Amino acid sequence: MNTIYDVTIIGGGPSGLFSAFYAGLRDMKTKIIESQPMLGGKVHVYPEKLIWDIGGMTPITGQQLIDQSISQALTFDPTVCVNTKVRTIGKEDNMFIITTESGEKHFSKTVILAIGSGIVNHQKLEIEGAEKFENTNLFYSVRSLYDFKDKSILISGGGHAAIDWAHDLHGFAKDITVIYRGEKLSGHEAYIQKIKNNGTPILLNTQIKQFVPSLNGSTIQQVILENTTTTEEKAIHVDAVLINHGFLKERTIAFDDSITVERDKERNYKVVTNGKCETSVPGLFAAGDIAEYPSKIHLIAGAYQDALHAVNSAKAYLDPTANPTARVSSHNETFDERNREIFESRIKEKTTIK
Incomplete structure (x- = not known):
């Protein structure tokens, strides 16, 4: 029997990984589908570069960002499919059918596109x-x-x-x-x-x-x-x-006429969304570099905000009575046990050092 997910996130870069974390925080059954053999997205292009413009974070290398983003994304145990290229996204009876290059089908109530500018390979x-x-x-x-x-x-x-x-x-x-x-x-x-x-x-x-x-x-x-x-x-x-x-960019997903797309000045495909990262197809959302809307911020920090909007919009699509956002982590009982474990570990470390 095919498992049906609340949300399937296509793309395992910064926006996709943070979407997976936040969807888990919102009690959504989540799947990540990534075309490359590993998660992390385009950041793999610059693993040794220092990134300074992520809020509240001191300079961090690309590889550190990848490692920490993956760890965060897996907090709520989403299903992860790597080395899996999505070819088409269809919708029948309010169910999305995601078909891969191998012909495998994935079923989901909502979908978040987080595919950046496509698969990026060095020239x-x-x-x-x-x-x-x-x-x-x-x-x-x-x-x-x-x-x-x-x-x-x-x-x-x-x-x-x-x-x-x-x-x-x-x-x-x-x-x-x-x-x-x-x-x-x-x-x-x-x-x-x-x-x-x-x-x-x-x-x-x-x-x-x-x-x-x-x-x-x-x-x-x-x-x-x-x-x-x-x-x-x-x-x-x-x-x-x-x-x-330079890079060779491969766009594996064939968008049909129901999805409104446009091209930027570099001829990259962009999916048109509104301020809530909703696309022209109900239940289909976009986050990160693939999403285009007025005042778009093309930074990793902006990708995180897109992820929040996309997940919250997906949650509202599934349950219009749900809270608009998740509770903040400092007041969220989901983290009570995890916080206790971290605090106890830190106390133990301090005691050992003394």
Whole structure:
């Protein structure tokens, strides 16, 4: 027999994870469906970056945010399906039928779309044999700063991510060279000026032509660079290569005409909602980057507010007599036992230290 959920959240990034927590707090039987093999969403792109603009939280790395968000989302034991791509969302007799790529069907009374701008994958370098170095010294993101400590790094890319890493790794790496295929860098102007002030070499109209492997063939030892204007070539020694050529975005869900969508200036699909994160389909809600409405805040902090609105709207859809919001945690009996356990643990820790 197919289990029917009060709410199914499609997407396991910040807005989806907080939606799962808050739905659990509102006593809703909850499921999360995530297309990637792991929860955390687009934050996996920048696990070592420091995030400063989340209210009440001191600087936190992307990976710390992922870990804490997952822990919070699982507080009320939602069902979690990872590595599951949703293809269609249909509605029959007030029941949503969610069909996945494998043909599996999920049933839910309400749905919250929290899919961001779709599945995000790094644009890979199109050089023969490049993939064999991905397990050694070819990188598409900075998973750990220590992968680059005291090393000669080549950064390929001229956008925000490439320039940010050239700035952040200065003084940590041995030396850094930035190359870009175009005539002008497109990253943050202030950071471009900073890396210039740091003396970081910047080679414009330049691209990677070939990797020269080490004697054992497992790592990149040299990179052959080509000037895209003159075709002149030069070789440089490297310990690591970091590629930031943008992202490929995959939108797996086919929206039918009942769902009002529009495109932003970057041609990303957005689901039109009102201030309560309600879409044009009753019972279907949207939160985070996929949702669009006047005065939208495109920050992680804004995604949390979207999650609250979406869950509260879903609760009201299921039960019009329900309270508009959940009780705040400081006065919510749901947390009484958990709070007691935490307090006792802290007292025990203090006693042990003394």
